[in-house]
Amino acid sequence: MAGIAVELPDGSKLELEEGASGADAAAAIGPGLAKAALAIRVGGEVRDLVAPVADGERIEILTDRDPEALELIRHDAAHVMAEAVLELYPEAKISIGPPIDDGFYYDIEFPGGEQLSEDELPKIEEAMRRHIKADEPFERRDIPVAEALEKFRAEGQDYKVELISDLVRDEGVETVSLYRNGDFEDLCRGPHAPSTGRIKAVRLNSVAGAYWRGDESRQMLTRIYGTAFFSKKDLAAHLERLEAARANDHRKLGRELGIFMLREEAPGMPFWLPNGTVLLRLIEAEVREQLSRRGYVEIATPQMMDVSLWHKSGHWDNYRDDMYFIDVDERQFALRPMNCPGACLVFDSSRHSYRELPLRMAEFGRVSRNEREGVLHGLLRVRAFTQDDAHVYCTEDQIEAEVTDICEAIDELYARFGFDGAEVELSTRPEKSLGTDEQWEAAEKALRESLDKQGREYKLNPGDGSFYGPKIDFHVTDALGRSWQLGTCQLDFQMPERFDLSYTGADDAQHRPVMIHRALLGSMERFAGILIEHHAGRFPVWLAPVQAVVLPVSDRHAEYAGTVAGELRAAGARVGVDDRSESVGRKIRDAELERYPFMLVVGDREQEGGQVAVRSHDEGELGAMTPAELAERHLLAESSRS
C-alpha cells in the first residue's frame, strides 16, 4: 500500500499512510505532541487537525506555544459563547463571531431587538465554562448550500441565511462548511481546535452596540467582547497589562501632570494648561525645524470666513454637516474645518512663476469640526484642533519628489519623538467626491508610485480618501492598542481648479498647479495625546515641560534655591522650585509623582560650594555639581537642534 511523506519544519521527512491526518502526523512524531496538537499549518494556511495531509506537503504542528494558536482558541471561544447564548436565549439570532487582536466577539440580536445587559455576562460565562469542561469536540461537515439555507431558515437564523446567500452571490460557492460543538452548529470557515477543552481560560469583558455589517442604516446588534487564553495565568497577566495601560491613559496623565483639561462648557475642545502649553511649543519647534530645513514658508490665515468661500471650495457641499456656521449681522460665516481655502487665497494673491515651484506654505492652523457626539475622545478626537498643516503647490512632475520629502520629514519627526515607525495606509476615491475619473486615477497613481519607489510597506484603504483627493496616512497606536491617524499627505487637483489658481510657465502661458495637503503630525492635540501615552507621561529630558525642580532642604535654603533656578533658566532650562516647608523626602516623592526628570537638593553643603545635589529619575543620585555643569551635561544636552 502506498504511503505518503510530509516535510517537517526541521527539514526531516515523515512517512505516513495514505489519507493520514495532521493528528496522525503528530502522533507519529510523539505522544506528547499528539496531546498538545491543536491544528496544523501548511504554508500560510491553518487547517483542522483532522484534515488530511497530502504527499510532499511541508507541515507544522500548532501547539499552545504558537501565537497563531491563540487566535484559534479565541475563535473556538466565540463558538462556545454562541452556544451558551443560544442555550440561555433560544430566540437569539447570531451573526458573526471572529477572533480579534486580544480576544474575540460575537454580534447577536437578542429577542425583540433588546440589548443584553452587562450583568448577564457572568451567567453566559458560567455556561461557557460548563461547555469547555465538557470538552466538546469541534466537528466539521461540508454541506450543499441549499441544505444549509434550509437548516438556518428553519432555525430562524436570518443573518446566517444572508451570509450564505452573499457567499453564493459573491463567490459562487456550492457548499459551505459547518462546525459543531455540543448541540450548537455554526456556519464557519474554520479552522478550529479539536475540542472546546483546549480553551483554558475565558473571560467576557463587555457589551456594545454594533451595526450589522458595519452599516449605520442596518440593525444594531449586541456585540459581546471576550478573550481566551491557554492558562489562567496568561489571562491574569493580560488583565494586568490592560490595567497598567489604563494608568498611561493621556486623559488621566493629562490631568495629573497639568497638561490639559476638558470642561462641559466646551465639549471636545481641550484647554491647554501651563505644562501642556510648554509641551505644545516644544513639539512645534521640532516641526518648524523641519519646515525651515525643507524650504517651507509659514503663513497664518483667518479662523472664520464667509460662506461663499466654502461654497467655492466644495466644503459646503461635501463637509457641511461637520461645520460650524456663524451669523454676524447680515452675513454668514463658517469656522474653518480645514485650512486649504485660506492657503489658496494666499496663493492667488499674487502672480507666480514656475521658477517658484514647488511653493510650500505651512500653517499651524486651528480648525473646528462639529464632530458627532459619541466620537469624542480626550485629545485624540476633538472638535477644535491645530493641524501642522501645509499646502505645496507644484507641477505634476514634482509630485513624486514632494511626496517623498514629506514622508521623510514624517519619519524623521516621529523618530525624534521616540516612535519606532508608523503604519502607512493609502486611501483612494470615496463615494462623495469632486473631480473626474482621470484626475483621480492620475492622483492615486502618483501616490502609489512614490510609495513604491520609497520601498514602503503600506495598506490599501479603498474609498477612504478625502473628497478632493487620495491620501497617504501615517498611523500609530495608543496605550490600549487603538490605532490613530497622525500624518497625512493628500493629493488635490480640485482645489486649484475651483480657485482658478495658476502659475506662469516657461512658455509664458498660464498653467494649473497641483496642490498637496500635508500634515506631519496631523493634529497637535492628537499627537500630544499619543506622545503622553507613548512615554507614559515620562518625557525625555529635552521634551519634559519641567526638566528639574530645586528642593531646598529647609526654609533658609529657599533663597539659594531661587538663585540656582534663576541661573538654570537663564541658561535655557525649564526649572521649578519647591520651597514648601516640607521634608526633603516629601518633596522628592512629589517630584517623582510629577515625573520631573531631575531633582536638585540644596542644603548647607551645596550652598557653600555653589552646587546642587543631583538626583535623576533614571539614574538615581549623581552627586554634586554646579548649575552650569548640570545644564550642559543633562538639561540642555538633547535640546532642539534649531
Added chain:
RNA sequence: GCCGACGUAGCUCAGCUGGUAGAGCACUUCACUCGUAAUGAAGGGGUCCCCGGUUCGACUCCGGGCGUCGGCUCCA
C-alpha cells in the same frame, strides 16, 4: 448619530430600600526647619450634572436634556 454604562468636594471614591452628605489626597492656617518616595494639628470647601414630574419631603424614584467612559459608525 446609534447601543450600553456612568455623573456625589479640585482628585479618587464611600453613602442614602426617599428625611437636604462623608473619607483619603489636595487646599488654608499654625507648629516643626527637616538630606533623597508622605512631619503633626486645626480649618475651609458640596444647587449630590441640569430641567421637569411623582411625593408632606428627591442626591436617592420617573421622564427629558447635557457631559463622560466603552464600543459601532464617521474622522486628523
